[in-house]
Amino acid sequence: MDERVQMKVGGRDFDLTKQEVEARMMDEDPELIQKHMVEVNGQMFPPKQVLGHVTGWDLTTFTTMEAQRVLTRIGFVCAEARAGRIRQAGQFIMDTVRDSVQETMSDHGDSNFERGFSAAAGIALRPIQKRLDDLREQMKGKGLSQAEQAFYAHLDELKSEIEADCDRFWRGSGVDWRPLKPVVKAAIRRTDQTGS
Known part of the structure; x- marks a missing residue:
C-alpha cells in the first residue's frame, strides 16, 4: 500500500496516495504538455492536469510548482519537457x-x-x-x-x-523514398460524391 502523505496546497488539504491518483487518472486523456510533465499510468501529463483532475480544484487556484511538489512527494517523477x-x-x-x-x-x-x-x-x-x-x-x-x-x-x-x-x-541513389500522399484517394472520393 502506498504511503499516505498529508499536506496543504494553497491552504487546502491534500490527502491522496499515489495509488489513488493512478486510479483516478485511469481513463483520462493527456492534455498538451507545455513545459513540465509527470508520468502517470505510463502516460505523460501536465502536472496541473493531474492535480486538478484528482482533486476537482480549478487549475487557476494552484501553480505548476505546487502540483509538482505534491506529486513528487507522493512518489511521482516530474520532469521538464525539452526539445x-x-x-x-x-x-x-x-x-x-x-x-x-x-x-x-x-x-x-x-x-x-x-x-x-x-x-x-x-x-x-x-x-x-x-x-x-x-x-x-x-x-x-x-x-x-x-x-x-x-x-x-x-x-x-x-x-x-x-x-x-x-x-x-538515399543520397546519390536516384531513389525517391518519400511516401506517396493519399491525394489520389481524396480526388476519387470527391469524384464519386459529385457523380462526375
Whole structure:
C-alpha cells in the first residue's frame, strides 16, 4: 500500500496516495504538455492536469510548482519537457526505420527494400504530420498559445530532421523514398460524391 502523505496546497488539504491518483487518472486523456510533465499510468501529463483532475480544484487556484511538489512527494517523477526529448524520439524512429528496412532488404531484395523504406518513413512521419496539420487548423481559429507555438516549432524541426536523414540515406541513389500522399484517394472520393 502506498504511503499516505498529508499536506496543504494553497491552504487546502491534500490527502491522496499515489495509488489513488493512478486510479483516478485511469481513463483520462493527456492534455498538451507545455513545459513540465509527470508520468502517470505510463502516460505523460501536465502536472496541473493531474492535480486538478484528482482533486476537482480549478487549475487557476494552484501553480505548476505546487502540483509538482505534491506529486513528487507522493512518489511521482516530474520532469521538464525539452526539445531534446523530441529529438531523441525522432532519432529512435529513424533508427527503427533503418533497422526495419535493412532487414527487409536482406530478406527480399532492393525493390522491396525501397518500398519498405518508403512505407516505414510514412509510418514514422504520419503522426507528426497529423499533429502539425491539427495545430495549423487551430491557428486558423483561436490561434496557438506560446507553448503550443513552441511545440509546433519542435515538431516541424523533428519532421525536417527525419526527412533530411532519409535524404542522406538515399543520397546519390536516384531513389525517391518519400511516401506517396493519399491525394489520389481524396480526388476519387470527391469524384464519386459529385457523380462526375
